[in-house]
Amino acid sequence: MSNELIPSDNSAIPVHAPRATDINPKAEKRAEQQVAILFALSGIGSLLLIYSYIYVANDVFIFIPIMGDQNAQQLGIGIGMAMSLFFLGIAAIHWAKTLMSDKEVVNHRHEFRSSDSDREEFVKTVKEGVAGVELGRRKLIKRSLGAALALFALPPVLLLRDLGPLPKKQLETTNWKAGTRLVTDPGNRPILASDLEVGAVVQVLPAVEHPDERALSDIAKDPVLLIRLRPEDFQLTPQKFAMTHDGIIAFSKICSHMGCAVALYEQQTKHLLCPCHQSTFDVTRGAKVIFGPAARPLPQLDITVDAQGYLVARAAFNEPVGPSFWERNSQ
Amino acid sequence: MTSVENKLGNAANFVDERIGAAGWVKKSLNKVFPDHWSFMLGEVCMYSFIILLLSGTFLTFWFDPSQRDVIYQGVYEPLKGLKMSAAYASTLDISFEVRGGLLMRQIHHWAANIFMAAIVAHLLRVFFTGAFRKPREFNWILGILLLTLGFVEGLFGYSLPDDLLSGTGLRITSAIIQAIPVVGTYISFFLFGGAFPGVGFIPRIFTLHVLLIPGAFLAVITIHVMLVWYQKHTQFPGVGRTEKNVVGHPILPVYMAKAGGFFFVVFGVIAFLSAVASINPIWLYGPYTPGQISAGSQPDWYMGWLDGLVRMAPPLETHAFGHTISWNILIPALIVPGIVFTGMALYPFIESWITGDKREHHLLDRPRNVPNRTALGVMSVTFVMVALINGGNDILATNFALSINQIMWFSRIGIFVLPPLAFVITKRLCLSLQRADRDLLLHGTETGRLLRLPHGEFVEVHAPISAEKAFILQSHEQSAALEIDDVDSRGVRRPGSIKNKLQRRLSKAHAVAVPKVTEQELKEIEHH
Numbered sequence: 002m003s004n005e006l007i008p009s010d011n012s013a014i015p016v017h018a019p020r021a022t023d024i025n026p027k028a029e030k031r032a033e034q035q036v037a038i039l040f041a042l043s044g045i046g047s048l049l050l051i052y053s054y055i056y057v058a059n060d061v062f063i064f065i066p067i068m069g070d071q072n073a074q075q076l077g078i079g080i081g082m083a084m085s086l087f088f089l090g091i092a093a094i095h096w097a098k099t100l101m102s103d104k105e106v107v108n109h110r111h112e113f114r115s116s117d118s119d120r121e122e123f124v125k126t127v128k129e130g131v132a133g134v135e136l137g138r139r140k141l142i143k144r145s146l147g148a149a150l151a152l153f154a155l156p157p158v159l160l161l162r163d164l165g166p167l168p169k170k171q172l173e174t175t176n177w178k179a180g181t182r183l184v185t186d187p188g189n190r191p192i193l194a195s196d197l198e199v200g201a202v203v204q205v206l207p208a209v210e211h212p213d214e215r216a217l218s219d220i221a222k223d224p225v226l227l228i229r230l231r232p233e234d235f236q237l238t239p240q241k242f243a244m245t246h247d248g249i250i251a252f253s254k255i256c257s258h259m260g261c262a263v264a265l266y267e268q269q270t271k272h273l274l275c276p277c278h279q280s281t282f283d284v285t286r287g288a289k290v291i292f293g294p295a296a297r298p299l300p301q302l303d304i305t306v307d308a309q310g311y312l313v314a315r316a317a318f319n320e321p322v323g324p325s326f327w328e329r330n331s332q
Numbered sequence: 333m334t335s336v337e338n339k340l341g342n343a344a345n346f347v348d349e350r351i352g353a354a355g356w357v358k359k360s361l362n363k364v365f366p367d368h369w370s371f372m373l374g375e376v377c378m379y380s381f382i383i384l385l386l387s388g389t390f391l392t393f394w395f396d397p398s399q400r401d402v403i404y405q406g407v408y409e410p411l412k413g414l415k416m417s418a419a420y421a422s423t424l425d426i427s428f429e430v431r432g433g434l435l436m437r438q439i440h441h442w443a444a445n446i447f448m449a450a451i452v453a454h455l456l457r458v459f460f461t462g463a464f465r466k467p468r469e470f471n472w473i474l475g476i477l478l479l480t481l482g483f484v485e486g487l488f489g490y491s492l493p494d495d496l497l498s499g500t501g502l503r504i505t506s507a508i509i510q511a512i513p514v515v516g517t518y519i520s521f522f523l524f525g526g527a528f529p530g531v532g533f534i535p536r537i538f539t540l541h542v543l544l545i546p547g548a549f550l551a552v553i554t555i556h557v558m559l560v561w562y563q564k565h566t567q568f569p570g571v572g573r574t575e576k577n578v579v580g581h582p583i584l585p586v587y588m589a590k591a592g593g594f595f596f597v598v599f600g601v602i603a604f605l606s607a608v609a610s611i612n613p614i615w616l617y618g619p620y621t622p623g624q625i626s627a628g629s630q631p632d633w634y635m636g637w638l639d640g641l642v643r644m645a646p647p648l649e650t651h652a653f654g655h656t657i658s659w660n661i662l663i664p665a666l667i668v669p670g671i672v673f674t675g676m677a678l679y680p681f682i683e684s685w686i687t688g689d690k691r692e693h694h695l696l697d698r699p700r701n702v703p704n705r706t707a708l709g710v711m712s713v714t715f716v717m718v719a720l721i722n723g724g725n726d727i728l729a730t731n732f733a734l735s736i737n738q739i740m741w742f743s744r745i746g747i748f749v750l751p752p753l754a755f756v757i758t759k760r761l762c763l764s765l766q767r768a769d770r771d772l773l774l775h776g777t778e779t780g781r782l783l784r785l786p787h788g789e790f791v792e793v794h795a796p797i798s799a800e801k802a803f804i805l806q807s808h809e810q811s812a813a814l815e816i817d818d819v820d821s822r823g824v825r826r827p828g829s830i831k832n833k834l835q836r837r838l839s840k841a842h843a844v845a846v847p848k849v850t851e852q853e854l855k856e857i858e859h860h
Binding site: 054059068072074075076078079080082083084085086087088089090091092093094096097098101102103105106107108109110112113161162164165166167168171172186204206213217218220221222223224254255258259260261262264265276277278279280290292293294295296297323324325326327328329330331 | 362363364367415428429431432434435438467500503504506507508510511512513514515516517518520521522523524525526527528529530532536563564572575576577578579580581582585586589590592593594595596597598599600601603604606607608620621622623624625626627628629639642643644645646647648649651654655656657658660661692694725726736737740
């Protein structure tokens, strides 16, 4: 082995190896035809798109193995578009690779740093410009400019004020009040305590006068899950046990972590699971967090029955429902 | 001269006499672009962005960005008569009643996913090859900015249809905003136009999604590409390639034909995916209502790691003085991503501080030759991957019959243990590869031919490697660690000794390498 294994003179570019199309006229002809075929395929794609758009009805379904039933119009437009674009691109690349010059050329780089004289000139110009302002000498202008700029920054922020209302107590309150009936969601029917069997789970909302006009912002905080267990299954403080009615316990369905609907209830373990971040709440222990990122139990609604035996709230929630926020007083 | 040439000549003359373009156009057309497959990753980003602009404009012609209630009366039977937002209803109309509308929605969504994937791949290429080094730090930072904009733009985009899945995403977004101490609640109420879900968020993010952020994208991408143009592309080491030149194909015609063709290939592939592989079938999710949710709610892939971090956070909240601070949201959703993105943006400067290298670099590194950087990159990727896995923990648990709690605990421990482990393993692998390069140079490549020597010993015949390859294996430079004394020449203790010590240690770790083959060694081996 000699030193030429590692070329010290690296200015020499390796000799350009000719391609088949460079030396063989037949190969050149073939490549030309291939490019033409690819362009033709692109054209066929465009025609397929036009045909599908105009002549295929949008309720025709065709069966494609693996994919199942597909809407013929959407599929025709899509495949046509894909073909027309893809083959146009492939044709251009094939053309470039086989028939255009593949000789590499060399450009030289320049250093980005400006010449010393340019830099000096620049510094001089800037210094002269700054000196011309004479801010150091004109104290009054300097101070008033500072004050004006400080005030100038306020209006843009203020102008955004009317984007929305102030929070007030909206995050702390819900539409549950003492005596509010629990109604099913969907269905809007009041619920007889006796209708719920052990193991039943029902999503409820507070009864309102116009159930069709509920605002989404109310649905974002009012939903409650009713779950009926055997009273002996509970391991609750007497205070929390008193908030249940005959084995029926009611929790806010809005996750105390990030506000998703805590919709997954597991009958066997009596756990509620939030599908967003898997916070898991134990229903028998007052929706205590037993796993996941939630830091607080789901708020429990105090329920009882009214004179006709329908379930009602005995009081409003005694804490804010949903995710935490700065003003939340959790003491 | 043909008549076509004549006409072109006249047109060129018309333009040049007015703006004198011939000079700089001539210069630009002489630009040379080095060839390497990984250089097309950035192109994929730009092309998918153009596809996003085209398909997005198409969608705006029919989309109604309003949260006003409507009763759906369209052709999709299962949702007929349901109350929903105009945004959701118009998305259904685009999907079912505008010919090619569903295809455009799919192209827009696929292009967004591919845009983000290409940005990440491009970023990794630039990182692992050291292309971010001086003079390209600005462009690195602009790239990080584009990645960040991509997250926001993507989130806004998939939130616009106002379906059950995207509404759940917005619920989480609002909770993250609410978790910001002191001002969070107010910001949330202002952005949403009231208590969640408010009345204003969809129209507002629509304006941001189609006007403000694409405008920012266009501006930053333009500067990004202009800087590549001006600073000229980096190149991989090879015979004839130096820090002072750039070797490749000229822009006309080869590069133009290849790059232009590649745009259509990217568009074609995205159109094909959109035609055969359905994503985000919003008609199956139903309109958004905060009281409902579907199991297995997942964000788009690039958001998955953030969701995974949120999922694995411990249940920590501080309650004091009548206020609540949600560490379980702040740390994974705001603080950790903030550190990750800031660290990424600053990395070129950190590395140059560690190595003390302030020179320009136009030749790319082979990742193995910079073990510390490569290991850091793999460590970061591992961190994101663990978070991403946890982001899909519910999907993994149901598909592979695993316990979701165990996946969560794996991630909680893994996020601390696996990245450092990945660092150590990668660094060792890099050094092993350097050793392999050294062997290849000294002993050549294995031929698989066995030779029996007269005294019975079997040896494998090695063949010397080509001069081009040998040059590539040997062309990198190995610089020694920085020597920083704690005391100056007069024996006075220097200020900032902790900083010096840190720099010295990092520099030492960075300089670890298998020594390159020397002339001496080559000569010695020749005599054998």
